Amino acid sequence: MELADACPPSQPVPNLLLSAVHYLLLTGVNDPLRRYYPSLSVEAESPESAFPAFRKFSQVHAEKILPLLEERLVQTNEVGRCAYLYPSMLTLSAMFPERPIHLIELGSSAGLNLLWDHYRYQYGEDEPVGLMASALTVNSSWRGEKRPDFSLPTPKISRRTGVDLNPIDLMNQDQITWLQALVWPEQFERRSRLTKAVRIAMVNPVEMVTGDAVEELPGLLSAVAPTDVAVVYHTHFINQLSDDSRARLLATVQEVGSKRDLIHIHNNIEPHLHATVFRSGERIEVPLAKTDGHANWIEWLV
Ligand SMILES: C[S@@+](CC[C@H](N)C(=O)[O-])C[C@H]1O[C@@H](n2cnc3c(N)ncnc32)[C@H](O)[C@@H]1O
Known part of the structure; x- marks a missing residue:
């Protein structure tokens, strides 16, 4: 929630926070959290049990996540x-x-x-x-x-x-x-x-x-x-x-x-x-x- 607070008011917060984490994993940050992402793991583990790993990742990589929350926009082109x-x-x-x-x-x-x-x-x-x-x-x-x-x-x-x-x-x-x-x-x-x-x-x-x-x-x-x-x-x-x-x-x-x-x-x-x-x-x-x-x-x- 502290990280989410860094999102600008105009932005949909869940999209921005979850995408910032996904982006870091896609760009090669190596962390056990990868195992829960079907976009990165062939046999991904159930998201039901992902939260402890997500929380740990967010704490360890807060310095990388924060600038993304401040600078990027939710620009999903669907x-x-x-x-x-x-x-x-x-x-x-x-x-x-x-x-x-x-x-x-x-x-x-x-x-x-x-x-x-x-x-x-x-x-x-x-x-x-x-x-x-x-x-x-x-x-x-x-x-x-x-x-x-x-x-x-x-x-x-x-x-x-x-x-x-x-x-x-x-x-x-x-x-x-x-x-x-x-x-x-x-x-x-x-x-x-x-x-x-x-x-x-x-x-x-x-x-x-x-x-x-x-x-x-x-x-x-x-x-x-x-x-x-x-x-x-x-x-x-x-x-x-x-x-x-x-x-x-x-x-x-x-x-x-x-x-x-x-x-x-x-x-x-x-x-x-x-x-x-x-x-x-x-x-x-x-x-x-x-x-x-x-x-x-x-x-x-x-
Ligand atoms: C959620 S995306 C939707 C993109 C696209 N319209 C679609 O449906 O796939 C919203 C887009 O609006 C842009 N945007 C938000 N506020 C804007 C503004 N005031 N002027 C121009 N673009 C803006 C964002 O940068 C983002 O690219």
């Missing part, structure tokens, strides 16, 4: 969320037929979710959809009766811009290791998805802006071509904002949306995945889906 972003993009861009879209992702981490059209998708037993030749298949499953219309055309993407306080540099192995450390040790599918997505992103670089997304957003929106539809989106980002920043973000979207066509896709504001669409000055609310945090299941609502 590509699984593209399982709902992909149908959302198809559905919403169909409200603007033939118009190219300019993607602006806030809190984009490594930018992996700016490449949702580069992945193949497998929903339960359904026929796969998306980019069939992709090296990465994102798996998810449906709940409920409704399904998105995957026969809708994939929109032309004119530009992809991500903005983050600390964009992850995919050419820097240490930063990739931090991304891997943010994945829970026993989650093999997530780790494999991340590794494949990183490889895809390395050869499909996107534009990344360093800065506070709320401050940068007006400037980024003014750079969107008049012929394009601006698509501002963010997942698991708004929980890291102050109430004031969050209000300013929504005010910017409203102000710009009253003047130009804009789609705003977000979670963590409404109780579910939701879009606000501004079309010729009209504001349209579109509840999109209920889903779990990593999009393992999706209940489509449209």
